Amino acid sequence: MPDRHPTGSPSDPSPATMASAAWLRETVGSMVERHGTTGELPPIVQLGHPALRMRAAEVDGQLDDGLLDGFLRLMRAVMHAAPGVGLAAPQLGVPLRMAVLEDQFQVSPETADVRERRPLDFFAALNPTYAPRGTRRAAFYEGCLSFAGFQGVVDRPADIDARWEEPGGAVRQEAFSGWQARIFQHETDHLDGIVYIDRALTRSLTTNANYLQRWASPGIEGARAGLGF
Template sequence: MNVSDALIADQIRAVLTAAETGDGTAPIVEAGNPVLRSQTRPFDGQVDDAELEQLAEVMRATMLAAPGVGLAAPQVGIGLSMFVAEDPGARDPEVAKVRQREPMPLRVVLNAGCERAGGEDVAFYEGCLSIPGYQAVVARPRNIALTGIDLQGDPIAEEVSGWSARIVAHETDHLSGILFLDKAEMRSLATNESVAKFWHQPSTQKAAAELGFSLPSGMVM
């Protein structure tokens, strides 16, 4: 094991120890910490299967407690290419339709990559557990091709659509040191309270018109 892999193993064990001595969750790293701006290393046996499964459990518990729908390893201070994601979907039928937000069961993805899989871009408000209190509109492909491996080492190669694609793309960005604000329409930047007060509509058309930014040309609502 080289120095970098040994560091990853130490980071993982530090998170597991903190979770075991606390409430089963890990502290979430916030913007400004260099780990969020670093390229992650692929999983290559830095820890054994049991520790990897424990890490997935801690990351899921941390994500749900936040609460959030996705969490990447750098967000708990680990420079490893790994994320967890789980979304109950939208309760409002109109929101579910416009945003294509259907339930997504828990998934744990290692060594993830994603690419556009055709279709137009769609732009919605999104936030990040590492940038608490703020949201901004981000344009992302409606469909992406996700690759990687699961906890058992089996390959993942599938197309993901709608809000689930947004979640997966957001988390995969974290693995390359990219935060959502790097891709955001900055005129849309708003506190969580302002989003709830002014921009709670299923689409972002009203926000674009009143805040003065453009939506993707192919975006149809």
């Protein structure tokens, strides 16, 4: 354990302040304005930031339509630049229940088959929820843009019923399976203060470098045998 002694006082606002409509409007407005004028993308916050451990506030008119649209565009830009297949608002330090999802990455036919990974067209999900559909489960490695440099195996329901609101207010319901279900669960978990490492088989945890060198196969059988989980 490294010897670290805190100095000074925390600079982050209190959870109550972060959930207030005024703080949300000011914070999001500032991000969107900087991106619009300079192209600057906000950093993805890392484990230890309080927004990642809060239950995010329901999206309920805190941002007007223009600001909401601008923030979702910004979130999509951050997700693409990372790059990733999903991004939740708390990962930008904003505790609102919204996420963007999109998976157009090319994978091998074997990987696509084993992981049930199919392309996922972009969409924004406000106030998303999900429930398992049936009893089928699947365990694969996951990474997180807010826990940079590591991956771990997470066992999740393989099929879910998902529900969310679109930015215009319409309610969507859809059944997801395989990798699409995994992405939806991962991003929705962020809105409840859950990071994938909370659900991971901890003996499976690996650096990205070791994952690519040793365990980057379509399934997890090799990693399970080699790491003993």
